[in-house]
Amino acid sequence: MSSNAPRIAIVGVAGRMGRNLVAAVEQDAQAQLAAGIVTPGSSLKGADIGELAGLGRLGIPAADSLASVADEFDVLIDFTMPRATLDNLAFCAEHGKRVVIGTTGLSDDELAELDGYRDRVPFVFAPNMSVGVNLTLRLLETAARALGDEGYDIEVIEAHHRHKVDAPSGTALRMGEVVAGVLGRSLKEHGVFERVGQCGPRSASEIGFATLRAGDIVGEHTVLFATEGERIEITHKASSRMTFAKGAVRAARWVSERPAGRYDMQDVLGLTEQGG
């Protein structure tokens, strides 16, 4: 392991992403697994986080508060729930830590609260940490620029596992925002999140969202550009959560050397400098 490998703590370590994050940090020679945190009061407190992840014993017992491991880590990776994430960000701002946030489903108020930390703590916040989705966001900009004003209807379709609690997915919303941004539209005005009953024909400028929840689907997103005579579908399909986990560890290494600021996965991957 490299001597300057950041020490990483994972909150929500017993969750679907938490277990994959343990594996991803363990696989990365330039990152050091330092701590894992479960929900306060959880019966999993004290369980070995390697065993929780199915990797065998690592000798790191799960803590149930950030305060109890405050001296043990440099970067926190957080894929939990909005309120927990914001509380953890406040803790990290106070204690000079860096943070990678994958949590989705934040309300407008919660997003504003999160943004309030941009001058106080270095953090990466992205609804999807996979390289493929972040490249797809760039492809969507190109497609929207070419097609958006040419009579193509735009719809975003996403599918996830039965346990997912927020909808549409953070990735679907980001895809919609990217397309809307290129076209000078906003999701507040043009996003259509429900069609039921006599809802009338679609308007030319709306951006529709459709959500599927079923079985063990890891995460699938399609943006559809359709007009009379043809349609284009830009699709990303994740088949393993390790793609998100590896991206998050890459983001943790990257943010460990950055000044205070709110960063996106596009910054981590160097996709922002390529211009529009």
Ligand SMILES: NC(=O)C1=CN([C@@H]2O[C@H](COP(=O)(O)OP(=O)(O)OC[C@H]3O[C@@H](n4cnc5c(N)ncnc54)[C@H](OP(=O)(O)O)[C@@H]3O)[C@@H](O)[C@H]2O)C=CC1
């Ligand atoms: N950005 C990205 O690339 C990706 C983002 N996500 C997002 O990550 C989030 C988590 O997804 P997923 O792993 O599937 O969900 P899970 O429900 O499997 O995991 C969430 C974990 O967070 C724990 N948790 C909740 N509150 C706290 C707290 N206060 N302190 C410590 N732990 C807490 C939960 O514990 P308990 O069960 O005890 O409540 C649970 O173990 C979602 O918002 C999802 O959309 C998911 C995949 C990729």
Ligand SMILES: O=C(O)C1=N[C@H](C(=O)O)C[C@H](O)C1
């Ligand atoms: O909850 C999930 O599982 C996922 N959530 C993220 C989202 O909401 O976009 C990313 C990924 O698609 C998996």
